[in-house]
Amino acid sequence: MISFSDIVGRDAVKNSIINMLDYDKLSHAYILTGPSGSGKKIFAKALANAILCNHSNHGIPCMNCVHCKSAVSDGITELYQLQTEGNTIKVDEVRQILKSMSLRPTQSNKKVYIIFDGEKMTVQAQNSLLKTFEEPPHYGHIIITVNNEDSILPTIMSRASVINIGMNTKEEVVGFLKKRYDDNELIELASDYSEGCIGKALTIISSEKFKQTREFSCEYAEQLINKNEKKCFSLVKEVNKDNLDDFMSVIIKIFKDMVVFKSTQNDIFLINKDKKVMINNGINKYNINTLLNVAFILEDTVNRLKQNASVKSALDGMTVKILEEFIND
Amino acid sequence: MKIFCMKKDLNEAVSSTQRAVSNKSILAVLEGILITAKDNKIILRGNDMEMGIEYTVAGVIEEEGSVVLTSRYFSEIVRKFPDGNIEISCDDSYKVNIRCSNSNIDLIGLNPQGFPEIPSVNENNAITLKQEILRNMIRQVVFSVSIDEKMPVLTGCLLESADNCIYMVSIDGYRMSFRKEYILGIKEGVTVVIPGKALNEVARLLKEDDKEVSIHYGKNQILFDFGNCKLITKLLQGDYLNYKSIYPDSYETEIEVETKALLDAADRANLIITEDKRTPVKFEIDDKYAKVYSVTDIGRVEETVKISKEGKDISIAFNPKFIMDALKNIEDEKIKISFSGSIGPCVISPINSDEFSYVILPVRTN
Numbered sequence: 001m002i003s004f005s006d007i008v009g010r011d012a013v014k015n016s017i018i019n020m021l022d023y024d025k026l027s028h029a030y031i032l033t034g035p036s037g038s039g040k041k042i043f044a045k046a047l048a049n050a051i052l053c054n055h056s057n058h059g060i061p062c063m064n065c066v067h068c069k070s071a072v073s074d075g076i077t078e079l080y081q082l083q084t085e086g087n088t089i090k091v092d093e094v095r096q097i098l099k100s101m102s103l104r105p106t107q108s109n110k111k112v113y114i115i116f117d118g119e120k121m122t123v124q125a126q127n128s129l130l131k132t133f134e135e136p137p138h139y140g141h142i143i144i145t146v147n148n149e150d151s152i153l154p155t156i157m158s159r160a161s162v163i164n165i166g167m168n169t170k171e172e173v174v175g176f177l178k179k180r181y182d183d184n185e186l187i188e189l190a191s192d193y194s195e196g197c198i199g200k201a202l203t204i205i206s207s208e209k210f211k212q213t214r215e216f217s218c219e220y221a222e223q224l225i226n227k228n229e230k231k232c233f234s235l236v237k238e239v240n241k242d243n244l245d246d247f248m249s250v251i252i253k254i255f256k257d258m259v260v261f262k263s264t265q266n267d268i269f270l271i272n273k274d275k276k277v278m279i280n281n282g283i284n285k286y287n288i289n290t291l292l293n294v295a296f297i298l299e300d301t302v303n304r305l306k307q308n309a310s311v312k313s314a315l316d317g318m319t320v321k322i323l324e325e326f327i328n329d
Numbered sequence: 330m331k332i333f334c335m336k337k338d339l340n341e342a343v344s345s346t347q348r349a350v351s352n353k354s355i356l357a358v359l360e361g362i363l364i365t366a367k368d369n370k371i372i373l374r375g376n377d378m379e380m381g382i383e384y385t386v387a388g389v390i391e392e393e394g395s396v397v398l399t400s401r402y403f404s405e406i407v408r409k410f411p412d413g414n415i416e417i418s419c420d421d422s423y424k425v426n427i428r429c430s431n432s433n434i435d436l437i438g439l440n441p442q443g444f445p446e447i448p449s450v451n452e453n454n455a456i457t458l459k460q461e462i463l464r465n466m467i468r469q470v471v472f473s474v475s476i477d478e479k480m481p482v483l484t485g486c487l488l489e490s491a492d493n494c495i496y497m498v499s500i501d502g503y504r505m506s507f508r509k510e511y512i513l514g515i516k517e518g519v520t521v522v523i524p525g526k527a528l529n530e531v532a533r534l535l536k537e538d539d540k541e542v543s544i545h546y547g548k549n550q551i552l553f554d555f556g557n558c559k560l561i562t563k564l565l566q567g568d569y570l571n572y573k574s575i576y577p578d579s580y581e582t583e584i585e586v587e588t589k590a591l592l593d594a595a596d597r598a599n600l601i602i603t604e605d606k607r608t609p610v611k612f613e614i615d616d617k618y619a620k621v622y623s624v625t626d627i628g629r630v631e632e633t634v635k636i637s638k639e640g641k642d643i644s645i646a647f648n649p650k651f652i653m654d655a656l657k658n659i660e661d662e663k664i665k666i667s668f669s670g671s672i673g674p675c676v677i678s679p680i681n682s683d684e685f686s687y688v689i690l691p692v693r694t695n
Contacts, residue, residue: 041575070443073443073446074443075443076356076357076359076378076443076445095478099478099481100378100479101481102484102565102566102567103379103524103563103564103565103566104548104549104550104563104564104565105549106448106549106550106563131479137566138422139566155476189603195415
């Protein structure tokens with residue numbers, strides 16, 4: 001059974017939630033926000049278990065009450081979860097789980113409903129929550145986890161306690177990974193790329209896809225540095241929606257390395273230590289202003305992609321601009 | 330586990346417990362019926378998280394044990410067996426063998442661990458009454474529970490006890506059913522809202538005889554004990570409407586009429602009314618007769634029913650289903666109907682008592 005003791009770091013957030021539990025000042029609804037992979041699910045489940053356990057102490061379940069016993073054996077609990085495989089959470093799915101809210105709890109004194117990936121809720125689905133949000137039964141609590149707050153209606157946001165669960169420090173991520181993996185170099189790389197999200201670090205460290213995408217992105221960066229435009233354009237064609245995010249994040253980190261290395265001349269700040277040859281090549285060829293301009297171009301492209309620009313045109317545009325910078329250097 | 334029971338007994342038990350089994354559930358065990366053979370008792374159990382049914386079957390236990398069998402198959406198998414003795418045995422890996430006369434069926438059972446227990450409800454909080462009385466009460470009230478999920482508390486029936494009486498009420502926004510039964514010495518101070526779905530099952534399990542049913546109520550759930558069978562259901566949360574305030578303060582017209590005559594007239598007027606058009610049945614009431622008629626694209630039905638009247642003449646229209654639902658469940662030969670104008674609620678009640686009443690809102694016609 002998941003409890004707050006399973007969560008690495010984030011003491012400030014944890015303590016404020018535990019205080020709420022200790023003083024019995026729970027809100028009827030929580031919205032947990034944070035980037036994907038930052039541990040919203042585990043937070044939501046820990047909070048749910050702490051609420052449902054009748055004798056939880058400082059947020060740690062007693063392991064002795066009806067709820068704890070049946071949660072440990074995967075039995076019936078008063079925790080209702082809505083997790084979708086698809087791209088949207090429809091109004092019927094939300095209604096379905098909230099239907100049981102009016103029936104009184106029997107396995108605990110409370111009932112907790114968790115909606116994972118709340119940003120997938122359609123507008124209608126969110127509106128169907130409103131009534132329950134306004135007058136929930138005294139035993140009912142709803143937790144929604146959200147990657148992107150902007151996709152939640154203000155009417156819902158204003159009726160819930162919003163908790164930003166924040167991110168881990170790099171040391172915490174490294175510490176966490178070291179317990180599970182041995183390859184120090186890989187751990188270092190994954191924790192740098194994870195941006196403080198343990199979930200993200202785990203996918204990076206275990207997924208072949210990320211490694212492939214990274215090699216591919218480095219190849220692209222190398223061709224850019226060598227001003228090999230033909231190769232650049234043919235590589236960029238292979239980027240699709242699946243690997244786009246990883247592709248951009250790798251490219252940005254490579255150029256960040258170049259800027260940092262050029263100005264500090266110290267390789268301890270390097271994220272992509274294994275690509276030192278290429279980075280050296282880049283900083284020998286171009287001056288700092290050009291590299292900074294490239295960084296701005298990359299940032300601009302990421303913004304355009306966030307605003308739903310076409311992947312192909314955004315990346316083609318980016319390649320043209322970067323090559324222009326390099327040629328004019 | 331190894332048990333023997335008669336097909337008739339087992340079939341009754343399985344078809345009863347099956348009502349509390351959901352076809353789709355997060356937990357596989359909840360799609361099944363739990364058979365427990367222990368302490369000389371064979372108990373079948375079904376539970377869908379909202380409601381649980383426990384049924385004790387007569388039979389012989391050769392070896393104690395328990396197993397969960399998928400309800401869909403188990404119930405069909407038992408139903409289709411010929412009359413006679415059924416043998417059910419199960420090994421440690423939950424492989425189940427069912428035999429009856431010449432047929433021999435192997436089923437894969439499930440580990441019963443994790444199957445919810447029927448929780449104990451405070452034994453002191455109990456009311457006891459005759460099964461037949463409770464059955465009639467439910468039947469006369471439960472049809473008007475709301476099916477609209479927007480007001481969850483109205484999807485249940487209110488059960489109250491006070492002043493040596495037990496009351497049941499259901500409201501769906503357009504009509505209200507009220508039933509009262511006088512039972513000397515009944516425990517007072519009960520106020521619970523029971524889901525309509527569970528009450529329908531309770532009515533199904535109740536017998537038309539002199540046996541008693543005891544109702545144990547807790548804060549969150551209520552248990553109906555029929556002797557060899559128990560039903561437990563979660564209670565609905567929320568404040569029930571103050572139903573007493575729904576009755577109009579004064580009436581403009583009061584009539585007395587034969588129940589059957591009025592029901593038949595409404596039934597015939599309903600013949601040409603299709604569900605989708607929702608044409609109302611109209612009543613025109615004068616001193617001696619009530620004219621019951623309906624007009625639709627298909628035609629016109631008109632009938633007069635003899636009545637006795639006090640107060641003003643009135644012309645009023647109703648949803649035929651509402652009128653018929655109420656009249657169908659009335660056993661009295663003659664009833665009183667009180668109108669409070671052609672757009673105010675109308676109350677159907679017995680002539681000389683307050684045992685039941687149905688409040689129906691009329692349909693506004695132009």
